Structures are given as C-alpha cells and as structure tokens.
Amino acid sequence: MPFSGAAFDSAMCSILDVARAVSAGTLLATWRHDPHCDHQATHAMAAAxxxxxxxxxxxxxxVWxxxxxAQTSxxxxxxxxRRLDIAAQLPAKRRAIRAHRSQTTRLIDDDPDGFMLDDAMLARFDRPFGIFLEPAS
Structure with a gap:
C-alpha cells in the first residue's frame, strides 16, 4: 500500500467518494501503530x-x-x-474475518513468521463490542 503519491491520493479520494455516497459521518480505519505496513498506510489514508x-x-x-x-512507547x-456495542454486527464481522483466509489459515505457507490471526487473536475479535481509538493524527 502506498503512503504517498498518486496511488495514495487516488485511494484516499476513493475513500472520500464512498463516505460521501453513503453519507458517512465516521470513518473507521486501522490504528496507526499497528505493526503492519498495510494497516499503517490505511490509517494514513483515513487521516488524509x-x-x-x-x-x-x-x-x-x-488489529495487531x-x-x-507492554513497554512499547x-x-x-x-x-x-471508545468501546462500542457491535452485538448486532457480530455475525457479519465473523463472516468478514473468515473471508480473509490468508489471515486465518496457513494459506500463505512460505513465511512462517507471517501475520496470522491465531485462536487467541480471533477470540479477541469475537466480542459484542469493538474498541475504537481517537487518532492523534
């Protein structure tokens, strides 16, 4: 994922187009400090x-x-x-997570250290509430 340039701007404009098309008032994106470059880029697009x-x-x-x-600064x-009640959306969230087989199985088996949601991580996301942070940027 890009962090700048034409591809970044295009993706960010697409995000805005969708948000406007559905009259969104809130934009949810991955956390800036997630240790995954795609999540960091997604955060940057949302912030832009x-x-x-x-x-x-x-x-x-x-996510990650x-x-x-604990000692990470x-x-x-x-x-x-904010802790938001997502009980009504939990079935859709479960389906969405299961759809990401590259994140929930060893579909990609050439990187033993690659990102994969293990049972403990999946349990964290299988709750009737979501944690949403107010980004500093």
Missing amino acids: AVRRDPRLLHLAYP GHTLP VPGGAPRG
Whole structure:
C-alpha cells in the first residue's frame, strides 16, 4: 500500500467518494501503530481523508496493536478510545474475518513468521463490542 503519491491520493479520494455516497459521518480505519505496513498506510489514508473533509470523525481500531509489548512507547501517550456495542454486527464481522483466509489459515505457507490471526487473536475479535481509538493524527 502506498503512503504517498498518486496511488495514495487516488485511494484516499476513493475513500472520500464512498463516505460521501453513503453519507458517512465516521470513518473507521486501522490504528496507526499497528505493526503492519498495510494497516499503517490505511490509517494514513483515513487521516488524509479527514483532513480533506473535517466533517468526518476518524476512529481507529487496533488489529495487531494488541500484540505490542507492554513497554512499547506510543507517541502522544496512552490513546483515548471508545468501546462500542457491535452485538448486532457480530455475525457479519465473523463472516468478514473468515473471508480473509490468508489471515486465518496457513494459506500463505512460505513465511512462517507471517501475520496470522491465531485462536487467541480471533477470540479477541469475537466480542459484542469493538474498541475504537481517537487518532492523534
């Protein structure tokens, strides 16, 4: 995923187009400090979209951020967040997670250290609430 340039701008504009098409008031994207470059780029696109349209509220959700060692320093201090009831959306969330076979199985077997959601991680996401953070940027 790009962090700048024409491809970045195109993706960010596509995000804005979809948000406007559905009259979204909130833009959810992965957390800036997730230790995965795609998640960091996605966060950057969402942040850029909100700078372009400040009517949008940007909230971030950690995926791999839960795996950061406790002593990890996060710029800006402890993030502020919200715990939102997603019980009604939990079945759709389960289907979406299962659809990402490259993240939930050893479909990609040439990188034994590659990202994969193990049972403990899957259990963390199988709750009737979601954690959404207020990004510093």
